[in-house]
Amino acid sequence: MPTYHESVMKKEVLHYLNIHMEGVIVDGTLGDGGHTEFILKNTAPEIRVFAIDRDKSAIERAGERLSPFRDRITLAHGNLGNLKNLAAQNGISRIVGLLMDLGVSSPQLDTPGRGFSIKHDGPLDMRMDSSQKFSAADLLENLSDGELASIIKNFGEERYAKRIVRAIRREQAERSITTTGQLSRIVARVVTSPRHSRIHPATKTFQALRIAVNDELEQLKTALSDMLGLLESKARVAVISFHSLEDRIVKTFFRDEEKGCSCPPRMPICVCGKTPTLKVLTRKPIVPSIEEVTHNPRSVSAKLRVAERIYV
């Protein structure tokens, strides 16, 4: 049996999704299908899952794993940002829950050829969808110094972005940067991790490039606004994020949709006419237990936020 991605906070996700209506749940980030399998095992046979992943190999692996449930699942290769169209193409107009477990899976991280990992040397790729045209190496080749520095600074929250870009350009004057090993060594020459830290100095740069290559933040924003038109009344959305940029987007979106009105505070009465669309169920994010983090150290930065669709 293959070693699958270790699904994070499975029980918490199932509990919070509170699936009590017949219908379709969307797993927007299928990965190895661990969450979907857990949902299918623990819900009534009338519950179906429509699962999306932009990585074709994830669809294949999860398809095998979920074959005992083939009557209850539909799998689609596609992007979360295209949720509305993917649902429509599959005849889905209403859903009774949505899960988004963001970021990359263990098979993606641990396969050197995918180019996500600082630890394993491989091509500097980082595409979740291998049919996408540009990779991380292409970004380094084609972006201006300013564009690259702004990606590393904003998506990696890296204060030494300009220094890193200068080091990248020095290397490129000699040879192209085509491997993860090459990039991690270049960054490690100009940035040092705090003493005793086990975090590699290129971690933030790798995160930034991955987010840029896969347009992760924009896809998330589009999926969040599109799901509002799909969720049934009282159906829930659960989002697991792994870094502060994603978590901030989810938190802000939930808060704004709970508030409804977006008029400036100085307006005496509401003129925007917006009404609340969500009730937030997690004032503070849910985080994995100590036992889970000990068993699965990759879960350490996970944050789960949940909201319920309301129609007023």
Ligand SMILES: C[S@@+](CC[C@H](N)C(=O)[O-])C[C@H]1O[C@@H](n2cnc3c(N)ncnc32)[C@H](O)[C@@H]1O
């Ligand atoms: C953390 S893994 C999900 C693991 C899964 N929940 C499990 O239990 O096995 C994230 C998966 O989401 C996919 N993914 C990330 N962003 C995506 C997006 N914008 N659209 C579609 N799939 C995405 C990745 O390709 C990856 O397979």
